[in-house]
Amino acid sequence: MTPSTNTPERVIEIKDLHVAFGDNYVLRGVNLDLFKGENLVVLGRSGTGKSVLIKIIVGLLAPDSGQVRVLEQDVLSLSAVELEKLRLKVGFSFQNSALYDSMTVRENLEFPLVRNVRNLSRAEIDRAVEEALDDVGLKQTINQMPSELSGGQRKRIGIARTLMLRPEIMLYDEPTAGLDPITCIEINNLINEVQERHGASSIVITHDLTCAKQTGDRVAMLFDGQFQRVGTFDEVFSTDDERVQQFYHYNFTE
Numbered sequence: 001m002t003p004s005t006n007t008p009e010r011v012i013e014i015k016d017l018h019v020a021f022g023d024n025y026v027l028r029g030v031n032l033d034l035f036k037g038e039n040l041v042v043l044g045r046s047g048t049g050k051s052v053l054i055k056i057i058v059g060l061l062a063p064d065s066g067q068v069r070v071l072e073q074d075v076l077s078l079s080a081v082e083l084e085k086l087r088l089k090v091g092f093s094f095q096n097s098a099l100y101d102s103m104t105v106r107e108n109l110e111f112p113l114v115r116n117v118r119n120l121s122r123a124e125i126d127r128a129v130e131e132a133l134d135d136v137g138l139k140q141t142i143n144q145m146p147s148e149l150s151g152g153q154r155k156r157i158g159i160a161r162t163l164m165l166r167p168e169i170m171l172y173d174e175p176t177a178g179l180d181p182i183t184c185i186e187i188n189n190l191i192n193e194v195q196e197r198h199g200a201s202s203i204v205i206t207h208d209l210t211c212a213k214q215t216g217d218r219v220a221m222l223f224d225g226q227f228q229r230v231g232t233f234d235e236v237f238s239t240d241d242e243r244v245q246q247f248y249h250y251n252f253t254e
């Protein structure tokens with residue numbers, strides 16, 4: 001039998017995940033799929049467990065129970081070496097960009113390549129750096145130091161650095177936090193370009209509903225330890241549920 005072409009491929013599958021820290025029950029039966037090529041936005045108030053979830057996906061934290069499959073591998077049973085290999089396919093864009101302040105933009109971008117890919121020629125490294133800078137529209141910053149860049153530029157260079165290893169999955173942790181509305185839109189556009197140009201599958205953690213609306217093919221809202229609402233932006237917010245409405249009004253009316 002030929003497999004159905006209608007079933008989208010899952011690049012992340014999470015089933016019945018439970019995590020508690022003492023009597024703080026953070027995740028209480030989380031189920032979530034990330035489909036190949038989609039942008040999935042994860043929304044939730046502070047402290048609901050979004051970062052905990054990301055750490056579990058990349059194997060930095062072990063849950064109390066549940067299943068986590070990433071790119072068809074069972075994360076919870078991988079050895080340290082296998083986890084390291086898997087992490088090369090999962091790009092993580094940190095909230096604070098995490099650039100090395102003492103390195104130029106070029107050196108920051110080269111770093112993941114030189115560290116993880118052997119036997120690259122100087123010309124190959126240069127080409128990869130130029131392509132990554134082109135992807136984020138910042139070729140002119142190649143010799144600048146991070147301190148000379150704006151917050152939005154730093155964010156974009158951080159994303160470019162994550163793209164150097166051409167990850168299959170991108171995890172964005174609050175990509176628009178602390179940026180002005182115009183720069184936010186630029187970052188949202190960049191997230192969509194990464195999806196289109198590289199076919200990356202992404203999880204975008206954010207509190208910013210404009211970002212959610214512009215980037216999310218689907219939105220998943222975490223509260224009380226579970227994804228209580230999952231769907232398109234409009235589907236998630238077309239409810240009388242007060243907790244969901246509060247989130248909406250906080251973003252759009254204050």
Ligand SMILES: Nc1ncnc2c1ncn2[C@@H]1O[C@H](COP(=O)(O)OP(=O)(O)OP(=O)(O)O)[C@@H](O)[C@H]1O
Pocket residue numbers: 021024026044045046047048049050051052053
């Ligand atoms: N290593 C840890 N030890 C103890 N408690 C932890 C640990 N990591 C996270 N927590 C707790 O788990 C809960 C969820 O934290 P998490 O950082 O995932 O929240 P979040 O949804 O990412 O919040 P924010 O939007 O503010 O970043 C919090 O109550 C936090 O204090």
